[in-house]
Amino acid sequence: MPTTAFSNHFRRELDVGQLARLMLWDTPEASEDHLSEAQRAWIRTDVRCSSCGVGGAQIVRATKSTGTRGGTRQAHFRFIGDDAMDAHHRFCEFHGADGQERQSESLVNFGSAKTIETRLIGRLVCKGIEQGIFDQTAIRGMRQWFFDLKAANRFTITINSTAVDWLSALLRHPIYPRWVFHPVQAQLPGFDWKQATNHAFTEQFWPLFDHMSGRRLRNAESRTKHLVACYAGQEVFDPAALKPSYELTLQLASFVGRNSGLDFSRSKPSEYRWKGAPPALMALCALILFVSDWQLNAAIGKFAQIMAAPAPSDPLLGNVVGLNPFHDYAAWQMVVLAQEISEQPTGIRVYDAELARIEAELREAYRAWTQRQS
Ligand SMILES: [Zn+2]
Structure with missing residues (x-):
């Protein structure tokens, strides 16, 4: 249930109460209960889902539970189609969510001052809005861009967590230096069978390591398993479609982190790729790139303009989402990679069992070899 939605007329994200107060500005103490039928009809054409952009917004009144379990529900928007069914696109995060509190984890509240990064970014967002570089319509446009990308690029998850375990083990496996076993090597008194087993594993599964080359991402194993x-069995967003914008946003975030003089104390720009950049910084960089047609230097120019602007006169302007x-890009990439690896001729294996098998094979090869020598 989206508690807020986007008003095309007011050009911003509003909850039911805020929308009613704006529409009934001449009636003090007005609430959504005072809206006329005509005003409600107007809302159905004006207010859009913030994610998929569908219209048909109806106001669902707040309810107070009479039972002992509490459970009051805030007034919210419900999007209903002509067929009286849920009007959200089937890939919209709000589809089928009516009655459930669901907040997209991809959203960043710039107005919250929870971390130093968010406070710093919140000020920049204020300035950016005051300077006319972006506004809530741009944020809404970006959400629609993201939604359309998600809806157009799908794949079906066919794996389970064993495929993620297999991929994680492969990613952890030390592949260098490469070394080929020969039984003669095991004649040395301190021969390390474990090491030899690791090397032989690398050689046996080399096509997989080759396939994964250049696709190592920060470890997101538990999140990947959660997504799987x-x-x-469901159709989900294929993150490959985000790669160009992800790379640009990461480049801009790292550049800003290194060159803006802003103190993102807890994170190092050089580690953003491996450890993750502050979400608020990624959100702001993506927004500036979005309004710059994804042109890196145009975006850097806008960033410079924001940084040079005077302190914001209205700090509440930055109170936007x-x-x-x-968010979860690394984990989704891991899902895709785990699925690709599972589709290779070697299928899904259990790492420890493979090591045990290989060690037994090496020892048997050595035994057969020594027999032939005598
Ligand atoms: Zn929607």
């Missing part, structure tokens, strides 16, 4: 468990489209 949640969406098993932005989108970090790259």
Whole structure:
């Protein structure tokens, strides 16, 4: 249930109460209960889902539970089509969510001062809005861009967590230096069978390591398993479509982190790729790139303009919710890679069992070899 939605007329994200007060500005103490039928009809054409952009917004009144379990529900928007069914696009995060509190984890509240990064970014967002570089319509446009990308690029999850275990083990496996076993090597008194087993594993599964080359991402194993468990058998967003914008956003975030003089104390720009950048910074960088047609230097120019602008006169302007489209990007990439690896001729294996098998094979090869020598 989206508690807020986007008003095309007021050009911003509003909850039911805020929308009613704006529409009934001449009636003090007005609430959504005072809206006329005509005003409600107007809302159905004006207010859009913040994610998929569908219209048909109806106001669902707040309810107070009479039972002992509490459970009051805030007034919210419900999007209903002509067929009286849920009007959200079937890939919209709000589809089928009516009655459930669901907040997209990709959203970043620029107005919250929870971390130093968010406070710093919140000020920049204020300035950016005051300077006319972006506004809530741009944020809404970016959410629609992200939604359309998600809806157009899908794949079906066919794996389960064993495929993620297999991929994680492969990613952890030390592949260098490469070394080929020969039984003669095991004649040395301190021959290390474990090491030899690791080397032989690398050689046996080399096509997989080759396939994964250049696709190592920060470790997101538990999150990857969570996604696989949640969406098993379902059609989901293929993150490959985000790669160009992800790379640009990461470049801009790292550049800004290094060159803006802003103190993102806890994170190092050089480690953003491996450890993750502050979500608020990623959200702001993505927004500036979005309004710059994804041109890196145009975006840097806008960033410079924001940094040079005077302190914001209205600090509340930054009280908006932005989108970090790259939340979970690493985990989704891992899902895709785990699925690709599972489709290789070697299928899905259990790492420890493979090591045990290989060690037994090496020892048997050595035994047969020594027999032939005598
Ligand atoms: Zn929607």
